[in-house]
Amino acid sequence: MEKLLPRFLEYATIDTQSDPYSKTTPSTEKQWALAKKLVMELHQIGMQEVSIDENAYIMATLPSNLDKKVPVIGFISHMDTSPDFSGKNVKPQLIKNYDGKDIVLNKKKNIVLSPDYFEDLLQYQGQTLITTDGSTLLGADDKAGIAEIITAMEHLVNHPEIKHGEIRVAFTPDEEIGRGAHKFDVKKFGADWAYTMDGSQVGELEFENFNAARATITIKGKSVHPGYAKGKMVNAVGIANEFLSLLPPREVPEHTQDREGFFHVHKIKGEIEHAEIELIVRDHDLVHFEARKQLLQDIQRKISKKHGDCIVLDIEDQYRNMREKVEPVFHIVEIAKEAMESLGIEPIIKPIRGGTDGSQLSFMGLPCPNIFAGGHNFHGKYEYIPLESMEKAVMVIVKICALTAEQIK
Numbered sequence: 035m036e037k038l039l040p041r042f043l044e045y046a047t048i049d050t051q052s053d054p055y056s057k058t059t060p061s062t063e064k065q066w067a068l069a070k071k072l073v074m075e076l077h078q079i080g081m082q083e084v085s086i087d088e089n090a091y092i093m094a095t096l097p098s099n100l101d102k103k104v105p106v107i108g109f110i111s112h113m114d115t116s117p118d119f120s121g122k123n124v125k126p127q128l129i130k131n132y133d134g135k136d137i138v139l140n141k142k143k144n145i146v147l148s149p150d151y152f153e154d155l156l157q158y159q160g161q162t163l164i165t166t167d168g169s170t171l172l173g174a175d176d177k178a179g180i181a182e183i184i185t186a187m188e189h190l191v192n193h194p195e196i197k198h199g200e201i202r203v204a205f206t207p208d209e210e211i212g213r214g215a216h217k218f219d220v221k222k223f224g225a226d227w228a229y230t231m232d233g234s235q236v237g238e239l240e241f242e243n244f245n246a247a248r249a250t251i252t253i254k255g256k257s258v259h260p261g262y263a264k265g266k267m268v269n270a271v272g273i274a275n276e277f278l279s280l281l282p283p284r285e286v287p288e289h290t291q292d293r294e295g296f297f298h299v300h301k302i303k304g305e306i307e308h309a310e311i312e313l314i315v316r317d318h319d320l321v322h323f324e325a326r327k328q329l330l331q332d333i334q335r336k337i338s339k340k341h342g343d344c345i346v347l348d349i350e351d352q353y354r355n356m357r358e359k360v361e362p363v364f365h366i367v368e369i370a371k372e373a374m375e376s377l378g379i380e381p382i383i384k385p386i387r388g389g390t391d392g393s394q395l396s397f398m399g400l401p402c403p404n405i406f407a408g409g410h411n412f413h414g415k416y417e418y419i420p421l422e423s424m425e426k427a428v429m430v431i432v433k434i435c436a437l438t439a440e441q442i443k
Contacts, residue, residue: 039421061088108204127165217237253273292384295317
């Protein structure tokens, strides 16, 4: 475990922010810096069949040390960080023996990580916290998962008395922009099932996620002198506002929780002759999800009928709820649950209000529940992770490997 912290800190300082507008894989050239380092490190700890393809997908094998055949299992994390907040010049800060009080991340900018607002902090009194300096995200999503997987594999290499079957690991680019599994070679990976190490607080175990789509609404207007505009001007900004006013006002991220779906407008720009809205659609229930997409189409038709052919709606499905693919092989969730319980960790089984590589991989033939990596407040300057949570994640990985071997007679 002594290498876990320096390993994570080194990964965190490498800028791997992905770009949703790029057409390449990986979407940013800078993801290669971490990818090449991970390949080298996998070789160094004794992994075999280490490979990296032209799209920066990394795979490696820890061979079985058993004399019987057991399922091949995998562990997966992603290299990129969110485009929502800067990942450049990350300067992690260590808060040892956290006292439960406010943490000043950046004195000059008066940026404070406070338990008055982030109540989860109080769970970690006495522990070592890793935080940002208030100017970037941290990147625990999902560099913590990578550090945990590599540390667990190194532990198994150094402790051959722990019996396990063949273990496969993979690190992917571009998960944060929904493309982490798009070019993942499931057949090459060769696992019977896998786990993404991409959850949040200790104990999280997830096999249900949102159905997801993105939508772009493009509006074409017509500019006329406002003094003589009656019956002639078509104001694209006004029509954009009209479109948004027809969405359910409470069905947004800031007013929903648990299995409640939402519409989330994350970008809008415009002027009289052109306006554009970008939003995402999320719902755990497939029927409700389809109804949300239908509502967007109904609004488009209503506005077109009123204002003429001035609005174009483009909807693209992103990923599906993996529950339907995991439930038929639910023993893979039970193994992870047993691993946690045997280590004194209370499993927190709940739906993901988001998606992981595992959701797409499950529909590609690789059932893939999600396990905690330990971080909090992802995608922003208040992100932090307790070192002890990372250590527990390493222990869970090792225990899953051992339990899978033990349960096959």
